[in-house]
Amino acid sequence: MREVYDEWASSYDKDILETGYATPVRVAAALKSQLPDTYGQILDFGCGTGLSGQALSEAGFSKIDGVDLSPEMLRAAREKGVYRDLWAAGDDAAREIVPGQYDAITAIGVISYGAAPLSVFDDIFKWLAPGNLFAFSFNDQSLEDGRYEAKVNDYISAGRAELLVSEYGPHLTKLGVNSGSKVFVLKCLS
Numbered sequence: 616m617r618e619v620y621d622e623w624a625s626s627y628d629k630d631i632l633e634t635g636y637a638t639p640v641r642v643a644a645a646l647k648s649q650l651p652d653t654y655g656q657i658l659d660f661g662c663g664t665g666l667s668g669q670a671l672s673e674a675g676f677s678k679i680d681g682v683d684l685s686p687e688m689l690r691a692a693r694e695k696g697v698y699r700d701l702w703a704a705g706d707d708a709a710r711e712i713v714p715g716q717y718d719a720i721t722a723i724g725v726i727s728y729g730a731a732p733l734s735v736f737d738d739i740f741k742w743l744a745p746g747n748l749f750a751f752s753f754n755d756q757s758l759e760d761g762r763y764e765a766k767v768n769d770y771i772s773a774g775r776a777e778l779l780v781s782e783y784g785p786h787l788t789k790l791g792v793n794s795g796s797k798v799f800v801l802k803c804l805s
Contacts, residue, residue: 637785638752639670641798642723645780646750647674649800654678655718660739661725662701665692671721672697680717682710715744722751724786724796726763736766740775743803748779754786754796767799776801 647653653675659668662681671679680700683689689701702710720739725731736751743749757763770776779800786796 633789636666636724637788638754638796638798639667639723640673641782641784641796642667642721642750642752643670643674643676645782645798645800646671646719646721646748647676649750649779649802650719650748652718656680656716658682658712658717658720658742659698660720660722660735661731662692662698663688663724665695665697667721667723668692668697669695670723712742714742715747716742717747719748719750722749724752724754726751727754727757728760733762733766740770740803745803745805747803749776749801749803750780750799752786752796752798755794758795758797764797767801770801775803775805777804 646657654677656678657671657676657680659671659679659681662668662683663685665681668679668681679698681689681692681698682702682704683692684704686703689703692698693701720742722731722735722739726733726735739749753763767776767778771778779802781797781799783795783797785794787794
């Protein structure tokens with residue numbers, strides 16, 4: 616996947632914005648509705664070229680760090696000037712994230728077919744402490760696979776998370792079919 620995203624980095628913003636990519640703004644708004652103190656520290660997991668970081672910044676958040684698998688995507692994200700710190704996942708210099716280090720972690724358009732596997736949900740949740748938030752999205756293709764929402768429901772029913780936001784809406788507004796996504800915000804309870 617790293618090679619695919621490295622190759623796509625130079626045209627990613629143009630390509631994805633032409634589809635009417637609405638999910639980053641929707642996730643940023645949902646997070647702000649639950650974390651009105653925009654001075655909180657945010658980790659933008661799978662930040663790509665920084666479109667999600669831009670949306671978070673436009674929502675008022677200013678302490679945003681980003682991590683991504685693709686060095687080329689990170690190069691584009693750095694140029695946007697919205698991140699405090701950026702690093703590549705899986706590199707020898709990758710940072711260890713301490714549970715509770717961030718007030719919220721986002722995974723906007725990240726956990727889905729063709730991107731990060733569903734197991735990443737568990738990995739991200741390990742970095743949360745009680746009271747921290749996890750804001751993320753599942754696109755239509757992922758929602759068709761019952762395992763994605765079942766993962767969310769498992770965390771809620773086990774008392775590990777509280778559902779704060781679950782909103783279905785536009786994802787790729789100019790595509791039509793299979794172009795929606797569901798935005799979630801969970802609060803870590805344990």
